[in-house]
Amino acid sequence: MTPHRPAHIAMFSIAQHGHVNPSLEVIRELVARGHRVTYAIPPLFAEKVAATGAVPVPYTSTLPGPDADPSAWGTTLLDNVEPFLADAMQALPQLITAYEGDEPDLVLHDIASYPARVLAHRWGVPAVSLSPNLVAWDGYEEEVAEPMWAEPLKTERGQAYYARFAGWLAENGITRHPDPFAGRPARSLVLIPKALQPHADRVDERVYSFVGACQGDRADQGTWSRPEGAERVVLVSLGSAFTKRAAFYAECVRAFGDLPGWHLVLQIGRHVDPAELGELPANVEVHSWVPQLAVLRQADLFVTHAGAGGSQEGLATATPMIAVPQAVDQFGNADMLQALGVARTLVTEDATADRLRETALALADDPEVAARLKEIQAGMVGEGGTTRAADLIEAELPGH
Numbered sequence: 303m304t305p306h307r308p309a310h311i312a313m314f315s316i317a318q319h320g321h322v323n324p325s326l327e328v329i330r331e332l333v334a335r336g337h338r339v340t341y342a343i344p345p346l347f348a349e350k351v352a353a354t355g356a357v358p359v360p361y362t363s364t365l366p367g368p369d370a371d372p373s374a375w376g377t378t379l380l381d382n383v384e385p386f387l388a389d390a391m392q393a394l395p396q397l398i399t400a401y402e403g404d405e406p407d408l409v410l411h412d413i414a415s416y417p418a419r420v421l422a423h424r425w426g427v428p429a430v431s432l433s434p435n436l437v438a439w440d441g442y443e444e445e446v447a448e449p450m451w452a453e454p455l456k457t458e459r460g461q462a463y464y465a466r467f468a469g470w471l472a473e474n475g476i477t478r479h480p481d482p483f484a485g486r487p488a489r490s491l492v493l494i495p496k497a498l499q500p501h502a503d504r505v506d507e508r509v510y511s512f513v514g515a516c517q518g519d520r521a522d523q524g525t526w527s528r529p530e531g532a533e534r535v536v537l538v539s540l541g542s543a544f545t546k547r548a549a550f551y552a553e554c555v556r557a558f559g560d561l562p563g564w565h566l567v568l569q570i571g572r573h574v575d576p577a578e579l580g581e582l583p584a585n586v587e588v589h590s591w592v593p594q595l596a597v598l599r600q601a602d603l604f605v606t607h608a609g610a611g612g613s614q615e616g617l618a619t620a621t622p623m624i625a626v627p628q629a630v631d632q633f634g635n636a637d638m639l640q641a642l643g644v645a646r647t648l649v650t651e652d653a654t655a656d657r658l659r660e661t662a663l664a665l666a667d668d669p670e671v672a673a674r675l676k677e678i679q680a681g682m683v684g685e686g687g688t689t690r691a692a693d694l695i696e697a698e699l700p701g702h
Contacts, residue, residue, distance in 0.1 A: 308336040309699050312406035313356065313432075314397075314418035316389075317344040318368050320541065320611050321412045322351070324434040324493040327516040330354040331692040340406065342397055342418075361396045364389045369572050372544050372629070379454050380463060382630075387467055390416035394474075397421060408699055419483065420474045428698050431487035435494060435610035435631050438485050439504040447481065489698060491691050494614050495682045498638050511694055514685030515618045523593040526567075528600045532585070533563035534666060536603040539594060541612060544628035545571025547650070548578045551588075554605065556655035557662070559583035567597055595619070603662050608636040608645075617644065618682055620675035622665040626653050643674045 311332055315321050322343065332339050333355035341356040346367060348358035365385055366374035375382055394417045401421070409429040411418030422429035454460035467480040476483065489509060496502050496512040528535055538554045540547060551570050558566040559582070566586045570576065576588045594612070598604060598619040606612040608625040613635045616623045623645035625636035639645035646661050665671055686693075696702060 308338060309407040310338045310340070310404070311408045311410060311695070311699075312359075312401065312418075312421075313339060313341040313410040314415040314421075315341070315343055315347075315412040316365055316414045317346050317363055318365075318414075318543070320543070320609055321414055321434055322347050323611060324516060325410070325412065325432050326350070326354050327688045328432065328491075328493075328691045328695070329356050331688050332695065335692060335696070340401075340404075342400070342415075359397075359400050361393050361400065364392055368543065371573065372546060379450065380457075380459055384463060386414060386416065387463070387470070390420075391470055393417050394420060398424075408695070410695065413484075416484065419487075420471070420476065423476055424474060428700065429488065430695060430698050431490035433490055433492045433494075433510075436499055436634065437490060437492055437505060437510050439499075439501040440506065441501070441504060442485075443481070447485070491694055493691070494610050495617060495678070495685060497617065497642060497678050497681065498610070498613055498635060500634060500638060511690075512685055513691040513694070514682045514687050515614045516688040516691055517595060517615065517618060524596065526593055526596045526600070529565050529585075532565035534602040535565045535567065535597070535600055536605060536662060537567045537569070537592070537594070537597045537601045538605040539569040539592070539612065540571070540607040540626070540628060541609045544607060545569075546573040547628075548574045550626070550650055550653060552579050553653060553655045553658060555579055555582065555586055557658035559586050561585070561659065567592060567601075569594070602666055605658070605662075608632040608639060608647075610635060613639060614682075617675070617678050620672070620679045622668070622671050622675065624648060624653075624658065624661050624665065626650055642678065644671055644678065 339356040341351045342359040344363040345360045351358045405425045409422040492512045495514045568588045604616045604621045605624045607628045625647045627633045627636040636647040
């Protein structure tokens with residue numbers, strides 16, 4: 303039930319497709335319910351945000367953009383995390399100024415938006431995390447975080463990072479250690495199906511609510527039509543960030559090019575020139591970007607990097623998957639998909655034309671895979687998606 307007084311809800315995120323896209327339908331639903339929603343985001347995503355009916359609040363970010371070369375994120379754990387803290391520290395004064403005199407009733411934030419949590423504390427309003435990927439379970443710190451940080455914390459650089467983080471929090475009246483501040487929200491909506499969550503039975507559901515995929519129809523992204531005569535369609539996409547993989551794409555062309563009855567849709571991103579793939583067979587189409595959900599609704603196989611968004615789109619459309627993880631959480635997602643019985647995992651070096659073709663034919667012809675996908679798809683519908691997410695957010699509004 304919508305409160306009698308429409309609220310001002312402020313959403314905060316970073317300029318990455320995998321962090322913005324999962325929240326858009328939830329934002330659209332909150333606007334449709336009569337709430338005034340502002341969305342703090344770097345200008346590159348302002349138009350996409352405005353299309354939901356929310357009001358973009360632009361701020362300058364120092365993070366690598368969505369089209370940056372993957373090398374911009376570095377290669378070590380500290381390389382990966384330091385830019386987020388540096389960005390948060392320089393963004394916070396901008397956001398304080400932007401919201402002065404127009405403080406919201408509730409803060410929503412992506413997991414990567416540290417300033418949002420600081421602002422909610424300063425304003426004394428509730429904050430709800432919108433997680434586009436897996437969340438911490440009971441025992442996560444001991445099993446994952448502590449071993450991962452053991453070596454970096456022995457270094458002067460690692461110690462300086464934590465000192466800088468703790469100092470910044472203290473300046474803003476927050477006494478929590480940086481780890482629980484960043485990883486243990488008071489309230490979180492998880493925008494992935496529970497099937498993709500490791501150790502789901504150990505997740506505290508008083509804090510974390512799994513609402514599943516909030517995808518909408520994505521009509522604004524365009525359409526795609528299955529070519530006449532295509533008995534089977536395979537989509538290959540490594541998402542938006544780790545796409546500089548010309549050799550891998552060439553193996554995909556060799557795997558599916560001229561394979562009788564098959565049609566290949568190949569998304570290569572902005573860092574690869576189609577000319578690098580050589581002459582293309584008639585059953586292959588190559589694009590820098592495709593309307594992924596529209597293709598998956600008609601596809602028979604999905605070769606994916608196993609990002610959280612792509613993984614759940616594969617599950618939502620009941621599409622068998624070959625997971626070729628590239629970085630960060632993708633390896634864990636690939637393991638989950640394989641454990642669910644709906645995917646096979648190949649490391650990039652092993653994803654040769656022969657292995658891809660062999661794996662594709664086995665998956666596409668496996669009735670157990672098809673049955674398991676239908677079962678998971680039905681379970682996802684039951685998680686409630688966008689409508690339940692909006693209901694739960696409204697329940698966190700003060701006085702509701």
